[in-house]
Amino acid sequence: MNLSYILNELGEERENYFQAIAPPIVQTSNYAFKTVEDLRRAFEDEMSDYLYSRGIHPTLDILRKKLAALDDAEECLVFNSGAAAIFAAVLAFVKSGDHIVSVRNPYTWAQRMFDNILPRFGITTTYIDGSQIQHWQNALQPNTVFFYLESPNSWNYSIQPVSEVAGLAKENNIITLLDNSYCTPLYQQPLSFGIDLAMQTATKYISGHSDTLGGILCGSRRLLKKIFDTEYLAIGSGIQPFNAWLLIRGLRTLPLRLQRIFHTTKQVIRFLKQHPKVEKILFPLDESFPHYRLATQQMKDAGGLFTFVLKTPRRDDIVRFCESLQHILMAVSWGGHESLILPKCAAIPPHEFDSSREEHRYIRMYVGLEEADYLIRDLENALEKI
Numbered sequence: 207m208n209l210s211y212i213l214n215e216l217g218e219e220r221e222n223y224f225q226a227i228a229p230p231i232v233q234t235s236n237y238a239f240k241t242v243e244d245l246r247r248a249f250e251d252e253m254s255d256y257l258y259s260r261g262i263h264p265t266l267d268i269l270r271k272k273l274a275a276l277d278d279a280e281e282c283l284v285f286n287s288g289a290a291a292i293f294a295a296v297l298a299f300v301k302s303g304d305h306i307v308s309v310r311n312p313y314t315w316a317q318r319m320f321d322n323i324l325p326r327f328g329i330t331t332t333y334i335d336g337s338q339i340q341h342w343q344n345a346l347q348p349n350t351v352f353f354y355l356e357s358p359n360s361w362n363y364s365i366q367p368v369s370e371v372a373g374l375a376k377e378n379n380i381i382t383l384l385d386n387s388y389c390t391p392l393y394q395q396p397l398s399f400g401i402d403l404a405m406q407t408a409t410k411y412i413s414g415h416s417d418t419l420g421g422i423l424c425g426s427r428r429l430l431k432k433i434f435d436t437e438y439l440a441i442g443s444g445i446q447p448f449n450a451w452l453l454i455r456g457l458r459t460l461p462l463r464l465q466r467i468f469h470t471t472k473q474v475i476r477f478l479k480q481h482p483k484v485e486k487i488l489f490p491l492d493e494s495f496p497h498y499r500l501a502t503q504q505m506k507d508a509g510g511l512f513t514f515v516l517k518t519p520r521r522d523d524i525v526r527f528c529e530s531l532q533h534i535l536m537a538v539s540w541g542g543h544e545s546l547i548l549p550k551c552a553a554i555p556p557h558e559f560d561s562s563r564e565e566h567r568y569i570r571m572y573v574g575l576e577e578a579d580y581l582i583r584d585l586e587n588a589l590e591k592i
């Protein structure tokens with residue numbers, strides 16, 4: 207399906223709302239029915255009709271159609287955050303006594319679920335270096351039912367051999383979920399590699415404006431219907447009409463923003479790689495990256511997120527650098543119009559900082575929509591302070 211058609215026309219029946227170019231925000235909690243039979247059908251399949259806006263509503267329907275088409279999926283569900291999407295997807299397919307295999311150091315709230323919530327119900331998780339198919343094979347147990355992937359992840363950009371992992375899962379009747387927030391469906395389509403559930407946080411690139419949250423699951427209608435009928439409705443984590451409308455707005459410029467961001471990111475990385483105070487760059491499409499070849503096979507391009515390591519053993523230098531930036535903001539998340547920096551040491555008590563552990567010196571940077579020279583000057587001035 208043509209990308210321009212998906213972003214600008216798919217799902218938008220303008221003759222139904224006064225030929226308005228922008229779709230309306232249908233801000234209602236409830237829907238009326240003229241016949242008992244119509245109401246009965248809505249109760250029978252709430253995913254295919256409008257009954258109560260905790261489930262499906264007209265503004266959301268437009269968004270779902272576009273997002274499913276981008277992932278070449280049969281169906282899509284949109285949640286009020288990425289964490290909610292992960293939680294519902296995992297919970298729908300595990301039961302007491304089951305086992306999960308996850309990539310090491312996954313997204314914080316995925317790991318909190320694996321470590322703090324699921325063990326209450328007798329569900330265990332094994333964490334692995336997911337870069338080799340053998341590690342997935344070795345982690346298999348008779349009760350393994352779920353594989354959790356992030357390719358790339360959002361700190362060291364570890365890549366998994368997605369097709370091989372998906373094939374192993376299918377051989378063993380295991381459900382697979384891949385967090386595709388780093389790439390979006392424009393740069394990587396997990397379902398095309400055999401993954402069951404493609405997840406992304408819409409808070410990032412889909413929104414693009416740092417003004418709303420959202421989480422996306424795409425996959426077969428069979429799997430998404432199972433999630434919708436249980437976890438989606440029971441948890442009540444569906445997205446609201448205004449937030450869905452903001453995500454539709456963000457989709458309009460998604461390709462243009464990603465192209466601009468990727469172009470600028472390459473210039474910023476080029477500057478940092480040659481700077482004497484920078485020890486290392488981690489970026490999946492840089493030739494120095496350990497999984498570079500696999501990344502180029504699975505990803506069409508990359509966005510604006512990368513990590514660099516300062517050439518210093520001192521935490522104070524990292525702090526001074528981050529606090530000396532005048533235009534690049536210090537914050538979590540990514541994908542908006544603004545460039546961001548996030549030092550790993552901010553999540554580590556100062557007395558536990560260990561410069562010999564490279565990850566303690568990680569500085570994650572997201573490149574937004576500013577001019578490359580503007581960002582480079584800010585980085586250069588801050589580097590002079592250490």
